[in-house]
Amino acid sequence: MVNSDRSDMSDRSDTSGKLRKTVPSSHAERMKLRGRARSFAARRALVPPVPLHELKALAAELLAEAKMDRRCRDFALVVLNNEIWRNEVAAVPYARRTLVLPPCLRASKACKARFDELGLLCERCGSCPICSLQAEAERLGYSVLVAEGTGVVSNLIRRGMIDAVIGVSCMESLEAAFPHMTASAVPGIAIPLLMNGCQDTRADVDWVLDELRATSRRPAKPRLDLDALHATVDAWFAPAAIRTLLGARGLVTEDIALGWLTKAGKRWRPFLTVSACHALRPEAAPEALRPVAVAVECFHKASLVHDDIEDNDSTRYGEETLHRRHGVPIALNAGDLLIGEGYRLIAACAAPPAKRAAMLAIAAEGHHALCIGQGEELAWMRAPSPLSCEQVLDIFRLKTAPAFGVALRLGAVCGGARDSLHDILRRYSDALGVAYQIKDDLADFLGGTDDLRTVRPSLLCAIAHESAGAQVRKLLHTLWRSGALTARDARRLRRLMTEAGIEARAREMLEACTASALDALKPLDHAALKSLLFLLLAKLLDGGQAGT
Secondary structure, three states: OOOOOOOOOOOOEOOOOOEOOOOOOOHHHHHHHHHHHHHHHHHHOOOOOOOHHHHHHHHHHHHHHHOOOHHHHHHHHHHHHHHHHHHHHHHOOHHHEEEEEOHHHOOOOOOOOEEOOOOEEOOOOOOOHHHHHHHHHHHHOOEEEEOOOOHHHHHHHHOOOOOEEEEEEOHHHHHHHHHHHHHHOOOEEEEEOOOOOOOOOOOOHHHHHHHHHOOOOOOOOOOOOHHHHHHHHHHOOOHHHHHHHHOOOOOHHHHHHHHHHOOOOOOHHHHHHHHHHHHHOOOOOHHHHHHHHHHHHHHHHHHHHHHHHHHOOOEEOOEEOHHHHHOHHHHHHHHHHHHHHHHHHHHHOOOOHHHHHHHHHHHHHHHHHHHHHHHHHHHHHHOOOOOOHHHHHHHHHHHOHHHHHHHHHHHHHHOOOOOHHHHHHHHHHHHHHHHHHHHHHHHHHHHOOOOOEOOOOOHHHHHHHHHOOHHHHHHHHHHHHHOEOOHHHHHHHHHHHHHOOHHHHHHHHHHHHHHHHHHOOOOOOOHHHHHHHHHHHHHHHHHOOOOO
């Protein structure tokens, strides 16, 4: 049965005049829009996940096609997202799904249930739908959570403890949970409550039961355990493992270069290579990818050696840089050796000749772009001067994006990707690289020491010079002319820039780049790889810290 076909639909707006998050009042209307959403998603061949800004535009189109009240736009968004994820959810075995119900469904006057740290513990009294829904879900094999708000669920999602979720909640809570679901690429079906309120609410029970029982003969693809994969990649860089792989003979130059290769770091780039391959070919053995992944880190670590020399940096990873410890000639030679080792590892890997050739071309293309970007930065550092925002972003795009692009594209070649995927990965990596550098720029400029020094072109400085007042421009010119600011002037510059909204504008540009990375994935018709790239974006920009 349907637990009430009525809701508080007569009150269509709040006191500010904004539209309320409306659920159609009749079962027939809800079924009509759900059916329309199913055909719409199939006709467009929509592949999950779909970012919120894109989903909103699609939902508006759906609502117009269905000729339904625009006040149902949020409901249209929910049911369309359900249809986009439907096949993925249906392929997940019941035992790997979670049902999340809101405590507000309980009959508040009759309910005798108590709460613990995770949520409500139903006493199975039968006074509300929670009893029957939990019983059916557990019969099928679901885990069930009756929890307040989105905090518990969002935490489980972030910890990778949910493979697929069916959630019943109010529109506001669904909206709050959506970013976590999308960023984590967790397959999900959402069923909005039929009325607003914090107690004695109602749900379309038949709809919930239909979603609970949905299944598919298509075998479920196991979700990538990215933490375990990252740990595997980290283990490859233990000193003994690296020496064995590279056949080191204990020569001085080898010891210096390989010691640097094993230094701490996030290992993002080899991790991207392995992850991309596994998304395309889950059966691929990690060990087979090891030479290519290590090659990617060789290129990266070599670039850091050269970058530290060019910037005259004294520390990295909390230790002396290689050129401070051994001198510039030896450090340069060690960096060059790592570049050679990277190309040698790719050329000698077990891939067929055509794939090896393709990977060598990708690595060379990235190497070229990186050097051009670094060259533009070095040319600026010889005579620092105001740069436009676009000039700074171009340097970021050339200097940082190639490393991500090479890592992902090498993994894609190992995974047997078709040629058309490489253009998607290029555009995604360009936006990701710029966003990553903006985040790093924010961290360096706003969270650094009081002793502010010119290190590299800064987006915040470019924004400030274009839009802030004379005091800010004067301090920036002092910084560029002398290469440093006193602690007092550095604090003053940061304060003036904050007051002028410079940080806020930089964060807006970071969000725009993030959206561009997601937009680049629109043509991607491989759900597992698309989900991975959504998740990696969140890890690198939201969950992870910028750095090497």
